[in-house]
Amino acid sequence: MAKIKAIRGMNDILPDQTPVWQYVESTVRKVLGQYGYQEIRMPIVEQTELFKRSIGEVTDIVEKEMYTFEDRNGDSLTLRPEGTAGCVRAAEEHGLLFNQTRRLWYTGPMFRHERPQKGRYRQFHQIGVECFGMAGPDIDAELLILTARLWSALGLTGHARLEINSIGTSESRKVYREALVAYLQQYKDRLDEDSQRRLETNPLRILDSKDPATREVLVNAPVLDDYLDEESRNHFSQLKALLDAAGVAYTVNPALVRGLDYYGKTVFEWITDSLGAQGTICAGGRYDGLVQQLGGKPTDAVGFAMGIERLILLLETLELVPDYVNNQADIYVTAMGDIATAPALALAEDLRTAMPSAVVVGHCGGGSFKSQMKKADRSGARYAVILGENEIRNQTAGLKPLRDDQPQREVPQAELAAELAKLV
RNA sequence: GUGGACGUAGCUCAGCUGGUAGAGCUCAGGAUUGUGACUCCUGCGGUCGAGGGUUCGAACCCCUUCGUCCACCCCA
Missing domain, CATH: 3.30.930.10 (Bira Bifunctional Protein; Domain 2)
Known part of the structure; x- marks a missing residue:
């Protein structure tokens, strides 16, 4: 098929x-x-x-x-x-x-x-x-x-x-068109093929023909300006x-x-x-x-x-499209293991509420933590939020900058939104 | 509508005078129990645009057709 x-x-x-x-x-x-x-x-x-x-x-x-x-x-x-x-x-x-x-x-x-x-x-x-x-x-x-x-x-x-x-x-153009056609008819055999056809269809178009012979004929042609x-x-x-x-x-x-x-x-x-x-x-x-x-x-x-x-x-x-136009994400929220799924969804929602204009992408679809970090990187996000067993036990989240060399920090979940709002 | 170039993996492309399909990127996994970007290893991935012909044998040659791109015409 x-x-x-x-x-x-x-x-x-x-x-x-x-x-x-x-x-x-x-x-x-x-x-x-x-x-x-x-x-x-x-x-x-x-x-x-x-x-x-x-x-x-x-x-x-x-x-x-x-x-x-x-x-x-x-x-x-x-x-x-x-x-x-x-x-x-x-x-x-x-x-x-x-x-x-x-x-x-x-x-x-x-x-x-x-x-x-x-x-x-x-x-x-x-x-x-x-x-x-x-x-x-x-x-x-x-x-x-x-x-x-x-x-x-x-x-x-x-x-x-x-x-x-x-x-x-349209009246003055009509008069000009007739004058132009009358003039060009005299030299019809010197015009290129397209322009000969245009004599019938769209004579004014002949004016910007690129054909050298046609251009030569046009030198003495009536000028639209005189008919305005x-x-x-x-x-x-x-x-x-x-x-x-x-x-x-x-x-x-x-x-x-x-x-x-x-x-x-x-x-x-x-x-x-x-x-x-x-x-x-x-x-x-x-x-x-x-x-x-x-x-x-x-x-x-x-x-x-x-x-x-x-x-x-x-x-x-001309490479004039600003970089920000193509940026897909500001923050990427990872979830390590099934135990983190629900808390990660909730935490991402908190972030969206606190930062309405930020793009917060939550990881879905499983995969190793390594692959989640890889996706975080590819997403273009400036920060990864890391949620795993340890963080959930401590009511914290890992906050990892992805675009500079700043170290990863552990932030209480209750303070994360305020913390990120300062950064993004 | 006319002319030229080109169709090979999801993407970008190699593939010699015809001998049975390759690389890089991407993706997945690993080297590194829970840490991306750099490196290395492994793996997934193809009716070689489609149909016909020539040939022992076609991605490669021939014909047809579809499509893409560029130009002409015209137009944003």
Whole structure:
């Protein structure tokens, strides 16, 4: 019988991995909380139509990467490939957007049927942040300042660079797209294969082609900046001024376009060079038209998503995960022989009551005393508490430091908690 | 979807021109009646990813398939 294995590209996150996940999630939670952002939780499955209408019919995501299936009643449902669409749907559906401003965030798994590689999986996890009802560049700036603070909290400052661009309103972008396509059509045979295809699918993507011949053609191509409407241009220059004032470094990348149709005006990416091909750890932009497009009232909006796997990969590559994150135990309580089992359980409970934040691991499962000490060592605990016949007779416990050369002491059981509280 | 590399013990990997499976780590026990980390000894542990073919004989050669990794595409 062949063993059943996990689905390709969908990974188990094992016990030695969960501490760093919790570390990242709690850090993000803390920083977002500082800015007054509220958490929202949406279903993982939505009507397929939601993603088609928001992400765009001709994007790769919708065309070939969605996990779409029929519900038992015949409805077409899809495992969410990203969070913005569902967030907008939920917020609109429950009246969270009308005549008010909102700062929301969420986290959870997303699903895209792509070929897995480093930093890219079929089930992956994002932390998404979405802001509604704020038209000005101040909220764009707040989001970027917030991410900069998050990098600082994680020790990542200097390891990711910020690229920004303005792709204008959908109207001005449409005019530009036509001009670009018209220009490139003249040199179609000089473009690389991928870019020829992109002429039909996603012309703006050709701008960051790596092919030398294509790059040569692009030298004289129309520039998006020349086609920007006045409002987008002002918005962008104000944003740059706000970032300058806040001390957030950035570079303007005119070739930066986003893959999802709903973006307009501000777009940005935080990129690292330490992860190979999948170097974008955080990306987003403004999507003022989406709420209306999904049937709501016109509502300005801006947001971004971070890839948690990529963030963790980066932290581990740079060895930035603090040691305390992986420490499993503070105190390990041994029990020598059957006679010590009940007293050891009771003593460990006393310790937990007296030191609520300490991790007190009690030995279970028998084994020689030697092996118990070995496990105490492996647990990472700073102190071993030793309970055997002698200690029980004397109402004491052995207190043995495991991380320095201090000698072992005999402490009355009644005083042990107070004694350890001083040390841990 | 395309290209390349790779699948051998729980983990990291050796295994020569084809001759019948190895090491280190981990784990258990011992040297040390009740004391971890260092050392030494012993032991547990494998359908060599799966299926087929060639051969007296395949972990090794051939085909198919599944999976992993990296890159392209695309994206977090």
